[in-house]
Amino acid sequence: MVENSDRKAEQAHLDQVLQKIDQKGDQLKQAIAKDKSEARNISAHFYDDIRLDFDDYSTSMDTALSIQQQQQMLKERDNAWQVNARELATLKRLHVHPYFARVDFEEAGEEPESIYIGLASFMDENNELLIYDWRAPISSIYYDGKIGKVTYYSPEGPVEVDMSKKRQFMIEDGTIINMFDTDETIGDQMLMEVLSEKSSIQMKSIVKTIQKEQNKIIRDTTSDLLFVQGAAGSGKTSAILQRIAFLLYRYRGNLKSGNVIMFSPNQLFNDYIENVLPEMGEQNMVQMTYWQFIARRLPKMKVQNLFDQFEDRQADTAIGRFKDSLAFYKLATRYGQHLNQSGMIFRNIYFRTKKKPFFSKEEIKELYYSFNENYKLGNRIDATREELIRRLNKRVANEARKVWVSREIEGLSHEQMLDMYDRPDQEFSSEKAERAFLGKKIVIKHLSKLARRINHNGFLNLRGQYLAFLRAVPKMTDLAKYGISEEEWLTHVEEVKAKFKEQEIDLRDASAYLYLYDQIIARQTNLEMRYCFIDEIQDYSAFQLAYLRYNFPRAKFTMLGDLNQAIFTKDESSSLLKQISGLFDPEKTKLVQLTKSYRSTKQLTDYTKQILRHGEKIESFNRQGPLPQVWGRSDEAGALAALKAALAENDAQKLTTAIITKDLEAAKKLADQLEGVHLISSANQRLVEGNLVLPSYLAKGLEFDAVIMWDASKAAYHEEDETQLVYTIASRAMYKLDLVYAGEKSPLLPTNEATFAKK
Numbered sequence: 168m169v170e171n172s173d174r175k176a177e178q179a180h181l182d183q184v185l186q187k188i189d190q191k192g193d194q195l196k197q198a199i200a201k202d203k204s205e206a207r208n209i210s211a212h213f214y215d216d217i218r219l220d221f222d223d224y225s226t227s228m229d230t231a232l233s234i235q236q237q238q239q240m241l242k243e244r245d246n247a248w249q250v251n252a253r254e255l256a257t258l259k260r261l262h263v264h265p266y267f268a269r270v271d272f273e274e275a276g277e278e279p280e281s282i283y284i285g286l287a288s289f290m291d292e293n294n295e296l297l298i299y300d301w302r303a304p305i306s307s308i309y310y311d312g313k314i315g316k317v318t319y320y321s322p323e324g325p326v327e328v329d330m331s332k333k334r335q336f337m338i339e340d341g342t343i344i345n346m347f348d349t350d351e352t353i354g355d356q357m358l359m360e361v362l363s364e365k366s367s368i369q370m371k372s373i374v375k376t377i378q379k380e381q382n383k384i385i386r387d388t389t390s391d392l393l394f395v396q397g398a399a400g401s402g403k404t405s406a407i408l409q410r411i412a413f414l415l416y417r418y419r420g421n422l423k424s425g426n427v428i429m430f431s432p433n434q435l436f437n438d439y440i441e442n443v444l445p446e447m448g449e450q451n452m453v454q455m456t457y458w459q460f461i462a463r464r465l466p467k468m469k470v471q472n473l474f475d476q477f478e479d480r481q482a483d484t485a486i487g488r489f490k491d492s493l494a495f496y497k498l499a500t501r502y503g504q505h506l507n508q509s510g511m512i513f514r515n516i517y518f519r520t521k522k523k524p525f526f527s528k529e530e531i532k533e534l535y536y537s538f539n540e541n542y543k544l545g546n547r548i549d550a551t552r553e554e555l556i557r558r559l560n561k562r563v564a565n566e567a568r569k570v571w572v573s574r575e576i577e578g579l580s581h582e583q584m585l586d587m588y589d590r591p592d593q594e595f596s597s598e599k600a601e602r603a604f605l606g607k608k609i610v611i612k613h614l615s616k617l618a619r620r621i622n623h624n625g626f627l628n629l630r631g632q633y634l635a636f637l638r639a640v641p642k643m644t645d646l647a648k649y650g651i652s653e654e655e656w657l658t659h660v661e662e663v664k665a666k667f668k669e670q671e672i673d674l675r676d677a678s679a680y681l682y683l684y685d686q687i688i689a690r691q692t693n694l695e696m697r698y699c700f701i702d703e704i705q706d707y708s709a710f711q712l713a714y715l716r717y718n719f720p721r722a723k724f725t726m727l728g729d730l731n732q733a734i735f736t737k738d739e740s741s742s743l744l745k746q747i748s749g750l751f752d753p754e755k756t757k758l759v760q761l762t763k764s765y766r767s768t769k770q771l772t773d774y775t776k777q778i779l780r781h782g783e784k785i786e787s788f789n790r791q792g793p794l795p796q797v798w799g800r801s802d803e804a805g806a807l808a809a810l811k812a813a814l815a816e817n818d819a820q821k822l823t824t825a826i827i828t829k830d831l832e833a834a835k836k837l838a839d840q841l842e843g844v845h846l847i848s849s850a851n852q853r854l855v856e857g858n859l860v861l862p863s864y865l866a867k868g869l870e871f872d873a874v875i876m877w878d879a880s881k882a883a884y885h886e887e888d889e890t891q892l893v894y895t896i897a898s899r900a901m902y903k904l905d906l907v908y909a910g911e912k913s914p915l916l917p918t919n920e921a922t923f924a925k926k
């Protein structure tokens with residue numbers, strides 16, 4: 168218990184800090200206003216002090232110098248203004264949330280200290296730090312340690328201190344409304360308060376209550392691959408965002424938000440997390456989905472999207488598994504290397520007529536392989552391109568003598584002719600000379616299209632090349648090892664080819680196709696990205712991860728996932744870790760497990776964890792709520808009535824509900840039968856307040872006060888490999904879960920009657 172006198176003293180301290188924050192804020196506002204008006208002044212009088220005299224060299228030098236000087240002054244003002252404006256924004260945030268913790272500690276041989284921890288540091292006029300940034304090295308003792316000896320890591324190395332007090336505050340409008348002294352790492356009491364808040368359509372930062380295990384992830388600076396396996400709701404996504412904020416602080420000056428990329432499951436999810444970093448005073452990182460990453464490079468093809476992918480059954484086949492594997496990635500690498508010796512396929516380049524190619528594929532191939540073996544693929548293509556352009560230029564004069572050119576000259580109007588001259592009054596020695604001049608111009612105009620095509624590697628036959636690679640696969644590996652017969656494989660290649668004809672490509676092929684292309688043209692990989700985060704890793708294939716690693720060779724990777732929620736890759740996900748760890752130095756790979764689930768009440772976590780077959784370790788957090796309710800009805804009309812009843816209960820308790828269906832079709836059908844609910848049917852839609860209906864694959868990563876699982880019947884969910892899907896749906900609920908079905912209940916759902924209520 169905290170004494171009353173302590174509370175008074177803390178309030179007095181807070182008042183003082185807030186007063187200093189406000190004081191500093193006022194000073195900054197004045198400074199900003201002054202800089203702004205001076206900048207305006209400089210702009211207004213910009214030319215007053217400058218002699219605009221360009222006639223003789225020395226004065227024009229003077230002019231240039233004074234312009235530059237004035238511009239520099241403007242820039243400095245602007246900079247000062249921007250720095251101050253940023254600081255003011257920080258102060259505004261601190262005014263609302265000044266700090267949330269205090270720790271008292273003593274380092275051997277030093278005076279005892281007492282520091283306050285908040286969202287950013289704040290220094291008073293005497294350079295005394297009144298608030299420490301939560302990311303400062305010393306702040307980690309708040310998250311990591313119990314009272315007593317604790318170690319924190321400063322950039323110079325480990326430091327041991329003796330911590331004597333750890334106090335947490337809840338502050339609202341400048342008043343301490345609650346405070347606790349705690350011996351625990353982060354007291355359950357504070358966490359309980361935070362977790363009991365209602366959900367919102369925006370994710371919140373967990374900075375006040377980061378748990379010790381999460382802190383390890385957030386502050387890791389040594390791993391090249393940090394792999395986090397965590398139960399649903401264990402704070403993986405929260406931890407990534409905190410980690411990004413931490414890294415931006417730790418490497419400030421060297422690391423910008425543009426050097427950090429995050430791959431997330433869908434666009435809705437991006438919406439959901441978009442405010443977390445800005446609220447902590449940082450800019451958002453680059454964010455995209457894997458699909459966007461691939462599809463933006465294939466604008467002419469229809470790349471299989473999330474929806475198609477979910478409905479796709481190939482994931483379950485031996486061929487699908489093989490093409491997702493690292494083994495397939497390695498084959499694509501080997502094939503790429505082999506192209507250095509032979510096997511490249513080119514296309515004819517035509518000009519005006521399809522009868523005879525301008526450059527034949529044979530000619531191009533000969534040229535390509537005429538460069539000696541020291542040439543790498545990328546150099547070969549560059550050299551081929553240059554040589555083709557050179558040959559093209561050499562053929563201009565010859566082409567200009569052809570009949571089609573004379574015809575075109577004859578058809579020119581006077582204006583068109585004038586347009587072609589270098590000068591309007593251009594003169595020629597003879598008519599012949601004029602025709603030769605115009606002819607060359609015309610040929611160059613037409614050939615420039617061809618040159619552009621060559622410069623864009625239009626002589627490559629990428630689709631053919633990819634198919635050739637696929638056809639070569641049985642010769643490169645023993646497909647029987649993967650349970651695939653040669654005949655099945657060749658039939659599959661024909662299917663890929665047929666899709667190409669329709670301008671379609673599976674996501675699985677698109678990755679391999681681009682990888683092959685990247686190798687052929689030796690595409691510059693992205694050296695700027697220093698950190699790459701991949702959330703929901705269980706939905707990626709080993710191939711995709713290897714390809715991302717190839718694309719961002721300088722980046723350190725943080726991969727987070729829950730192998731129990733693999734809804735695309737299903738059972739394959741368990742071998743994923745083994746496959747990808749081969750891509751990184753084992754010394755620099757770290758695996759962290761998060762087993763405690765914070766999202767849901769104890770009742771919900773205890774229920775949902777039974778869905779998992781292998782008894783995975785998931786601990787519930789001791790927050791209380793109602794038991795899940797199972798509404799079994801004999802027919803669909805009854806089920807619909809039950810759903811409406813459950814929804815009415817939630818509305819009465821002011822809980823936001825998400826009704827989650829298995830697929831899009833079911834979601835659409837249901838939304839038509841209900842009033843006042845929003846249907847989320849595509850990942851590009853925005854999240855809105857209020858009750859929602861959405862298909863399972865769009866609910867990934869999101870959470871809601873209340874979830875109703877629609878059609879939890881045996882008919883809808885009976886395959887064992889749908890376990891992860893059922894688990895993902897049920898684990899979206901924070902406080903209340905209802906399951907509605909008609910007919911027979913899904914055998915994948917828990918049967919222990921003590922853990923749910925029948926309705």
Ligand SMILES: Nc1ncnc2c1ncn2[C@@H]1O[C@H](COP(=O)(O)OP(=O)(O)OP(=O)(O)O)[C@@H](O)[C@H]1O
Nearest residue numbers: 373376377378399400401402403404405765766868
């Ligand atoms: N240390 C914490 N303090 C307060 N809240 C937390 C903490 N850790 C997690 N939470 C809360 O738990 C919920 C789940 O967190 P989050 O979405 O990050 O989990 P996840 O592991 O990514 O879940 P999933 O894999 O199911 O999508 C969020 O509401 C988050 O705010």
